Amino acid sequence: MTSINILPIELLDIVFHHVHTLSLSDVSELPAVPDRILFPLNVGAVCTLWLRVLKSHPQFWQSVVIDVALDPAPFLDMLGSLTDGSDSPLDLIVFSSDPSINKYLENSRTRVVFEHLEPVIARYTTITFRLVYQSSLPCASEILLLESAQYLSELFLLCTTYDRSDNDADDNEIMGAEHDPLFLGPAIPTNLRRLSLTGFDLFNLCYCGSLQTWQYHLQLSITHYKFRKESLCGTSSTKHFAVLMQFLHDLSYYHCPLSISFSDISLGYRPSRNITSKYAISLARMSFANVSADFISAFFSTMTLTNNPLALVSFQNCVIPCIAQWHQNISVTNSFVLELADIPFNETTGTSPERVLRLDRDDSLYNAIEAFPPNELQILRCEGVTDRFLQWLSGDNNADLDAPRMVMIKLHDCANFTAQGVCTLLLNRRRRISYNGPVTTLERLEVFGEDHEIYEGDFSILKEYRESLAYLWNVEPGDP
Structure with missing residues (x-):
C-alpha cells in the first residue's frame, strides 16, 4: 500500500484541495479554542514537502494559523507572501497548544510573529492571539494605532495566565490630562x-486615545482587572474607576448600541455611596461573569442607560447586590432576556420569620429580577431556585409582581425546586392575570435536570395549559 508521504505532488494537490473544502464546510465542528487540528496548520506541520505544496496555493490560506508552541519560522513568510496572491481578507490565529510552555520562549516567538505581521496587517480582518501568558500578548494600542489596521474588524487578545500586575503600568502622562484628568487622548x-482584551491592556489603550469605530455595533469584552484604590482628585491617573466609565461613555457616544462583557473584575476598595458623576452609556447587551458585588454596585450606581432598548443582561457566578434603586423604567426589547447562571447560594441563619419568604436565604436572584424584569428568564445551575423563589416569582400573597412581562422561563440543572412549585407558579400567575390586565401569560416552560418527578396532580395542571403553554420537561431520575 502506497504511503501518502510518497505520493506525487499532483496527487497531494488533489488531496489538500479536498481537505480545504472540508475545512470550509465543517465550520460548526471546529474547536471553540484554537487547536492544532485547524487547517492549514494541521497539514503544513507534518513535513516540509506538504508545507511547500500548501504555500503554492494562496486559496488555502484564508486563515493563517500559527502555533507558538512550535517554531513558527516555517509559517512566517505566509503572513506577507499572501498579500500578492489574493485580494480576499484573511484571518490570523496565533495560539499556544502547550499550556506548560516557557514564558520567555512564548514571549519571544510571539514578538517575532507580530514583527512579521505588522507590515502586512492591512490584509487581515480578524486577528486572534490566544496565548498562555498575558505578557506574551501584543498591546491593543500597538495594533490599533497602525494606520494600516483601520479596517480590522475583529481583535481578540486572550490568555490563561495573568502574569502582569494591574499596578505594573505607572500612570502615564496623557496629552490634555493636565486640564482634564479624565481626558482619554485623541481619537483612534x-x-x-x-x-x-485584558483590563490591563484596556487602560494602556486609554493612555493612547479614545477608541472610535465606524461600525454601528461594537462588542467589547474586558477580562481580568482589579481596580486599585481611587486616585486623588485632580491627578492624571487612569487607574481608577471613573476612567473606565468615561471610556465607555465616549465609546457609546460615537456609535449605538454597545454590547459589553466583564469577566473576572473586582474592586480593591469599597465604592463610595456619594455619587457625584453619572455616565450616559448606550447598551444593547451586558454580561458579568465572576465579577465582584462591589464592582457591580459601582458600575450601576455611576452609569445611566440611554434610551436604546436592552436585549440581554447576563450574570454568571456573581453575588448580585441591590441595583434596582439606580435604574427605573429601563427600556428593553420585547424579547428581553435575563440569564442567571451559577449564582452563589449562601445559607444564613437567624432570619426573622416575616422575611423568610422574601429572602429565601440569598438575595442575588431576587435583586437581578427586580432590576431587570425579563420577558425570557433563563436560570442555569442555581441552588437558589426553590419553591419559595418560584412562589415569589408568581406574585403570591398579593405581593407586587416583579416580572409582569415574563412569557418564558427556562430552568436548567437547578436542583432545589419541585414540580409542585412550578405548578404553583403557573396557577398564581393565571390568578393574577384575572385581576391585573398588564400581566402576561407564560407561553413557554422548559425544565432540564434531575429528579423533578411529575406527579398525577401536577401533570393534570400542566395539561390544563397545553393550549396556551408550550412546555418541555426533560428530566432524568436522580441517584437512588
Missing part, C-alpha cells in the same frame, strides 16, 4: 465590531 479611528 477603527472599523472594529468586536474587541476582546
Whole structure:
C-alpha cells in the first residue's frame, strides 16, 4: 500500500484541495479554542514537502494559523507572501497548544510573529492571539494605532495566565490630562465590531486615545482587572474607576448600541455611596461573569442607560447586590432576556420569620429580577431556585409582581425546586392575570435536570395549559 508521504505532488494537490473544502464546510465542528487540528496548520506541520505544496496555493490560506508552541519560522513568510496572491481578507490565529510552555520562549516567538505581521496587517480582518501568558500578548494600542489596521474588524487578545500586575503600568502622562484628568487622548479611528482584551491592556489603550469605530455595533469584552484604590482628585491617573466609565461613555457616544462583557473584575476598595458623576452609556447587551458585588454596585450606581432598548443582561457566578434603586423604567426589547447562571447560594441563619419568604436565604436572584424584569428568564445551575423563589416569582400573597412581562422561563440543572412549585407558579400567575390586565401569560416552560418527578396532580395542571403553554420537561431520575 502506497504511503501518502510518497505520493506525487499532483496527487497531494488533489488531496489538500479536498481537505480545504472540508475545512470550509465543517465550520460548526471546529474547536471553540484554537487547536492544532485547524487547517492549514494541521497539514503544513507534518513535513516540509506538504508545507511547500500548501504555500503554492494562496486559496488555502484564508486563515493563517500559527502555533507558538512550535517554531513558527516555517509559517512566517505566509503572513506577507499572501498579500500578492489574493485580494480576499484573511484571518490570523496565533495560539499556544502547550499550556506548560516557557514564558520567555512564548514571549519571544510571539514578538517575532507580530514583527512579521505588522507590515502586512492591512490584509487581515480578524486577528486572534490566544496565548498562555498575558505578557506574551501584543498591546491593543500597538495594533490599533497602525494606520494600516483601520479596517480590522475583529481583535481578540486572550490568555490563561495573568502574569502582569494591574499596578505594573505607572500612570502615564496623557496629552490634555493636565486640564482634564479624565481626558482619554485623541481619537483612534477603527472599523472594529468586536474587541476582546485584558483590563490591563484596556487602560494602556486609554493612555493612547479614545477608541472610535465606524461600525454601528461594537462588542467589547474586558477580562481580568482589579481596580486599585481611587486616585486623588485632580491627578492624571487612569487607574481608577471613573476612567473606565468615561471610556465607555465616549465609546457609546460615537456609535449605538454597545454590547459589553466583564469577566473576572473586582474592586480593591469599597465604592463610595456619594455619587457625584453619572455616565450616559448606550447598551444593547451586558454580561458579568465572576465579577465582584462591589464592582457591580459601582458600575450601576455611576452609569445611566440611554434610551436604546436592552436585549440581554447576563450574570454568571456573581453575588448580585441591590441595583434596582439606580435604574427605573429601563427600556428593553420585547424579547428581553435575563440569564442567571451559577449564582452563589449562601445559607444564613437567624432570619426573622416575616422575611423568610422574601429572602429565601440569598438575595442575588431576587435583586437581578427586580432590576431587570425579563420577558425570557433563563436560570442555569442555581441552588437558589426553590419553591419559595418560584412562589415569589408568581406574585403570591398579593405581593407586587416583579416580572409582569415574563412569557418564558427556562430552568436548567437547578436542583432545589419541585414540580409542585412550578405548578404553583403557573396557577398564581393565571390568578393574577384575572385581576391585573398588564400581566402576561407564560407561553413557554422548559425544565432540564434531575429528579423533578411529575406527579398525577401536577401533570393534570400542566395539561390544563397545553393550549396556551408550550412546555418541555426533560428530566432524568436522580441517584437512588
